[in-house]
Amino acid sequence: MALSFALVIDPAASDDLRTDFSDSFRVIDTAAPALSVGELSTQRGDGIFESIGVVDRHPQELIAHLDRLAHSAQLCALPVPNREQWRQAVFAAAEHCPARGEGVIKLILSRGIEHGPTPTAWVTAGAAPDNTRVREQGIRVVTLDRGYSIDTPARAPWLLLGAKTLSYAVNMAAIREAKQRGADDAIFVSSDGFVLEAPTATLVLKEDGRYVTPAPNGGILHGTTQLGLFEHLGSLGDETAYETIRAERLATAEAAWLLSSVRLAVPIVAIDDVELPVDHELTASFNRFLLSPRA
Amino acid sequence: MALSFALVIDPAASDDLRTDFSDSFRVIDTAAPALSVGELSTQRGDGIFESIGVVDRHPQELIAHLDRLAHSAQLCALPVPNREQWRQAVFAAAEHCPARGEGVIKLILSRGIEHGPTPTAWVTAGAAPDNTRVREQGIRVVTLDRGYSIDTPARAPWLLLGAKTLSYAVNMAAIREAKQRGADDAIFVSSDGFVLEAPTATLVLKEDGRYVTPAPNGGILHGTTQLGLFEHLGSLGDETAYETIRAERLATAEAAWLLSSVRLAVPIVAIDDVELPVDHELTASFNRFLLSPRA
CATH class of the missing domain: 3.30.470.10 (Aminotransferase class 4, branched-chain amino acid transferase, N-terminal domain)
Incomplete structure (x- = not known):
């Protein structure tokens, strides 16, 4: 910016x-x-x-x-x-x-x-930046190994995995790697096969009508935009959950989004070249909510 | 400084x-x-x-x-x-x-x-800074899990494990953790039990009269001071080697040092509270060499 x-x-x-x-x-x-x-x-x-x-x-x-x-x-x-x-x-x-x-x-x-x-x-x-187009058209993502197992953050707090530090060189390198592979963004996966987060965004899946996001167990940042969206969905009567999510579930999701403070909700149209269904109307409703003034 | x-x-x-x-x-x-x-x-x-x-x-x-x-x-x-x-x-x-x-x-x-x-x-x-005292008296270190397995760097170059990036927050946190535990510095160990490096230095062990250091296979920086010391030791007829080193070998080493560009060779006097033999005369000879003008 x-x-x-x-x-x-x-x-x-x-x-x-x-x-x-x-x-x-x-x-x-x-x-x-x-x-x-x-x-x-x-x-x-x-x-x-x-x-x-x-x-x-x-x-x-x-x-x-x-x-x-x-x-x-x-x-x-x-x-x-x-x-x-x-x-x-x-x-x-x-x-x-x-x-x-x-x-x-x-x-x-x-x-x-x-x-x-x-x-x-x-x-x-x-x-x-103007994110209108990416919110409408969505992004292609690739999964990238984050190197850690899902239980590493709890036993090694000096790795600072739950802190939003200025040491973002790896996050930037992951986005470059995604672009080299013809995608727009990355999703980090733990070395033992669990979904974590994107380099600068939180992942939300829709499965069987309910919304799930990886549990912020110290290894990922708790996304503020995801937090706001889940409160909103809860108020509408939708079910939301924090779960430990195996990477295989990505391919079978009804829909998936990356959520972040500035880009807001962007639909994922493909993960590792597997096309994903996109609900444009639902995504638009998310972004209308996210663009309304909130505390 | x-x-x-x-x-x-x-x-x-x-x-x-x-x-x-x-x-x-x-x-x-x-x-x-x-x-x-x-x-x-x-x-x-x-x-x-x-x-x-x-x-x-x-x-x-x-x-x-x-x-x-x-x-x-x-x-x-x-x-x-x-x-x-x-x-x-x-x-x-x-x-x-x-x-x-x-x-x-x-x-x-x-x-x-x-x-x-x-x-x-x-x-x-x-x-x-004046490092005379630490070169003579040595340092106590603790081992800390680096989170990665030894084969991670080769398959995930976006983790930048062989690059000396400005993203050093984890290195600084590891040194803070070591000090909280009453030590002076840390040695990172891979999640599968291999010795890597210190947050800002290279590890060298002496075993059976030969000098070994963890192989710089992409997961650690290739230490410039270690490189210079190994050339020197080779010219004296000493045997040097790059190896994949299990953490158990730390406790049985004849001697161990951390090497870096400014602190130079500091002897390790204890690893995780296990006392290690210190060869003060040998360490002094290393530092005399390291303080001589070199290309």
């Missing part, structure tokens, strides 16, 4: 009860140098982030994103983010998203300058 | 045959903002790096480091680095390391600004 706004945050302690944090924000030129070369985010991918979808300047699923930022911070032994400070930073950034249409706000909390006194933190905002 | 110097490189094409690249370097203030928030190194850990040890302003193992930078670039689908340009940048940086004693030069090649036209690249220099 093209950035239209950025502000650097002077991170407050989590128990700082100020009601107005605007003094702790410093607006910067998005194109100008802002970070020093000593930054551990840039040297080590050592930090965490969130990408928040914005509709008509309303940040979506803000509570879930702030929850996940705090969870990632805990897993990475970063200071607990001051929730109110980040909330105010998001609303300050939202004012610089398109007045009508979709935007993106990114939150970044880095371990800071090497041997420096404090983490560094910043927020960016910009217009979202 | 405290940075004393940094320069930004305007990356040249790999077939640019200029003899003088100094016009493509821009010296920057190490403490001042230099990178924009749109940098993919900082947003995604999407880039590669090398850390080069410097002795009396002489960069050590330069050929091996430039080889590995090129290898990492290939694995990450980054443009092939212009070898002569990076070599000249290293020598420019070396002039700003301590005239007497040890320094560190870091090379960073990032995918650049999101949607930007080009990668970004920079080099930093500074004095090295």
Whole structure:
């Protein structure tokens, strides 16, 4: 996305009860140098982030994103983010998203300058790319081995598999691999054959009229958009479930989607060249919901 | 390390045959903002790096480091680095390391600004921390599961296991875990019980008078310092070997070391609280060699 706004945050302690944090924000030129070369985010991918979808300047699923930022911070032994400070930073950034249409706000909390006194933190905002076409026409995906068995995350928390860290080189490489194979995106599968997640999205399947997603057992991120959609489906009386899903189930699903904060719900039209049924009307209804203002 | 110097490189094409690249370097203030928030190194850990040890302003193992930078670039689908340009940048940086004693030069090649036209690249220099004590007294290590089986890297190149990427959050988390357990460093072990590497160093064992290190089969980085030491040992008539090493062999080694470009050879005094014999005189001879000027 093209950035239209950025502000650097002077991170407050989590128990700082100020009601107005605007003094702790410093607006910067998005194109100008802002970070020093000593930054551990840039040297080590050592930090965490969130990408928040914005509709008509309303940040979506803000509570879930702030929850996940705090969870990632805990897993990475970063200071607990001051929730109110980040909330105010998001609303300050939202004012610089398109007045009508979709935007993106990114939150970044880095371990800071090497041997420096404090983490560094910043927020960016910009217009979202136009995802209309991909939401309608869908995407082709390939499955890629993630290397881990399904029980690895629980016994090896230092692998940070449930944290949304800045160390996304593997996620980016997986998307390049998918494109080399003529697909648009990837779905990671555990070494013992269970479906995990996409590099930047959550998988949802429809099977026998019910909606299932891989259980976020520490090995995958709990998708905020999936969380919102499941609440919506529940309110409509649909059945939803978190399950441990063998990869074989992909080929027999009634329908499948990748869900993420900015691209929202995109239907999967083929997995490893096996065509999948697509319910365009249902997908459109998901995206109408996901584009409505939500807390 | 405290940075004393940094320069930004305007990356040249790999077939640019200029003899003088100094016009493509821009010296920057190490403490001042230099990178924009749109940098993919900082947003995604999407880039590669090398850390080069410097002795009396002489960069050590330069050929091996430039080889590995090129290898990492290939694995990450980054443009092939212009070898002569990076070599000249290293020598420019070396002039700003301590005239007497040890320094560190870091090379960073990032995918650049999101949607930007080009990668970004920079080099930093500074004095090295004083590692005299740790080289003499040694370190305690713990073994940590790396999550992968030994055959994973060959079948899943998108996991980038042989590339030195900026996505080092897991490496940093492993060192934190080791410290929480009262140790100084970690050794990664594959999920099927083979020794891999340390988060920022290579393991070398001495067994029955010969020196062995885990085979760099794509799952671990080929250590430049280990490479230099093995050449040295070979020239002395010692036997060296790359092997697939079961973790059980750690406890029965005659001696063991972690090798890296800046800390050099540090003896391991205990692995998972099992004390290991330490040959201080042999270790000192390794470090005398590693501190001598080498190509």
